[in-house]
Amino acid sequence: MALAVLLAVPVSGSAQSIGSSDANCRNFIAKKVRTLTATVLLEKIRCEDKRLRGVIAAAVDCNDLGNAGFPASSTTKIATAASRLTSKIGTNCASPASSPAGNGYTTCASPCDATVPAISTYTDVANCLVCLAKEQARADVQTAYGNSPPVQGGKTDAWRCQDSRVGRAQRTYAKAKMKQQQTCQYKEDRGKIGSVACASADLTGAVARAAQTLSTKINKCTDTDLAALTSCSTTVAAEQTCAKTAADALADTLFGYVYPDRPTPTPTATATLTRTPTQTPTPSLTPTTGPCPSSSFLNVSSAPGAGAGYPAPTLSVTCSGSTVTVHSNGIPTYTFVATTPNGLAAQNYNFTFPRAPAVAASTTNIPLLGSIGVAVNGLPLFGPNEATTPDYYGDAVANALLDQCMGHTGPGGTYHYHALLVKCLIASALGTSTPWNDPDPPSTEASPIIAYAFDGFPIYGPYECTDGSCTQVQELFSGWDQTTYQAGTTGCASSSLCDTTHVCTDVMINGAQTTACVPKTCAWSNSDYVARAGTQYLDQCNGHVGPNGDYHYHATATFPYLLGCYRGTPTNNGGNGTPPGGTCS
């Protein structure tokens, strides 16, 4: 087996310094896109403000710039901000060395490819970015305000919460983050700093301060205020998360558009007799905010495999412009233990997921049955529940017979996981046929990426740095509380304390990890998501925006173990069955 990377594309806003004309061109574009985005956000917020207070008609859709009722003065201001980019880009990117293709601008991402079908000039680049900035701002406002928030008829508490504590504060945060990204990238482009992932950088701490301000502002809302609105959550704690997540998505996605991959320079011939063939990446305005994640996957060719008589495990990862494809034969790297009556059989998996995941305006249920992602050894992930047998969609970890790496086989010999252990999915696991016997990695180390969900967001192990400098590591906890446990059984040491319809297992109760006797039936009916303040708690999808500003999931010790839902937009890789949505029917 070979871990193949067919197209290795450098990180967006790549590390080495570039020419000053290119650096200045990119910096100009970034500044004007930021200004335009902030203007669009502000004018939409002003429109919403007036609509909520009853100053303009309730029928006005303030998130539609083309709506007849959208204030004309706002339309003018947005057009002015856009023209500052479109009219001056020619001047600021005038150097013959600064061609659009040379800076990675070759195609315009959807849906703006309909407006700008081809890019040959910087005017095309500007028109594309104007469209994309408006589109991202639309998605952000959609999250902050929802659809047709109810008119308050005056300056009510709910209006105050929506306008100044969510809408404007979120805009301020997004502006601060975009400013930091731009400053960082300009420094890197000019060689003033080394290689930095500027999409998530916070060189001066301004992003963290802005995040704190956003959190503080929203904290002045009440759950009652939010319940009267149509924002992304009805509780303060969850609103803090979803508002920031949406702003992060806005900034990060636009960063990818503004700083697409630049083509790798063709090496000049020197005394070297053999040269590595130059790979030709496909530059694009399609967001590729991260590198091809092939390096996160294991080279399984050195692994012992499932045992005598089984094929060797195979895994390769390829990246196209916007898609990651994982090819795998589904054979574990370690000894297969038949904990179900299904034999292990080789598969022909071609899992795909977005290379540049983006937070969606709303979450998507994971399927009740079938794959939801792929581990870094090429094996599929399932949700937390089994099928109707042996227990009715019961909790796979609490009830079922998983092997010691938390996987087992289903019909057709398909090996899959219901939970993940880091020690089975790291390089050291490839040196042994029984990685479950290895000690767990120390809890003082941040966990690596151990899987990818089908919406493209990575899944890390349970431990993470608390800040960008990693001064401390903490365990992340599920926000799903067990709600139907048998009374008097919290802290149980074994199921001896349980009646025969319950089983003792690890759970979260009131935000604390403990044990309790839980029903063997439908896992989704036995837990409810409860948003909690605190960086250790994950959102309902079992993810969060980490200290570096990127959204991702974590494997947790309790339900839902991997994903509670998709935060981004998943590809369809075979999951099926009625979506849980908190129930099994």
Added chain:
Amino acid sequence: MEERGLAPAGVAVCVLVTVLAGACGPRPAAPALRTAHRVEYRLDWVWERATATSDGAAWEVVNDLGYRVRVTRGYVVSYSMELVECPKERTPISVGSLGRLPRSIFESTAFAGHASGTPNPAAIHPMQVESLTAPRARDAGTATLAPQTYCQLHYLVGRASRDAAGLPPDLDMVDTSLHIDGTYVAPGASTTVPFVIHTAAAYGALFDHAAHMPAIRVDTGSNGARVVVRRHLGSIFDGVDFAQMRPPVMASQTLKALIDHVDVQIDLVSEDHRETLHQ
């Protein structure tokens, strides 16, 4: 349980002769309607090189690494046993019965929840807690099956639930699949060292063919069957390096050795257990 010290190979030969005689004897004409038959599952132990202590309360064995091990208390949980339906694409091999079956692999049609949601009618879940210091053969359960061909047997050691059969009074075995208390003496040493093996891990295997016969084939439309899963006490600590392994590793290796040395024997039984499927 077989007589202590009787070699398992000898046992297998005896049974195999019996089975073949039955299989090769005169057969009645095929009935007009295929009928359901009963499958009986049985658990058994073989002492092999293990020997009981004089008081009968414990037993000893020297494992393959040279450790002299004494087991003073132990329990293992037989979680489930089931014949597994032949895969649809597989060409049946007309073998009536067979003897000892080594563990092997191939893709099966099986029932484990997930998309099928259909329990295997051939599965039994005895959830039987068995004593390792008083090992004895026992009937594990019976299933009456519609006409169907089966090509594998799955045996699983897993954790006991609250309602498991045979829960001992002296130890909480709920949520535990294997517990052993004992002592060992390392090779060349004279010091007796106590050990405890305790795990909730599940460990199982699919058995599908014998070295001298190509495949299991149990047609429950033609015969009933008696399935015996036989474990070997003498091999249960093979590969366990008591002085070097951490307790969870010892437990994992003990489960592996237990399963790796399982013999499965299937005897076809004829008309006396037949029940008419189509009345």
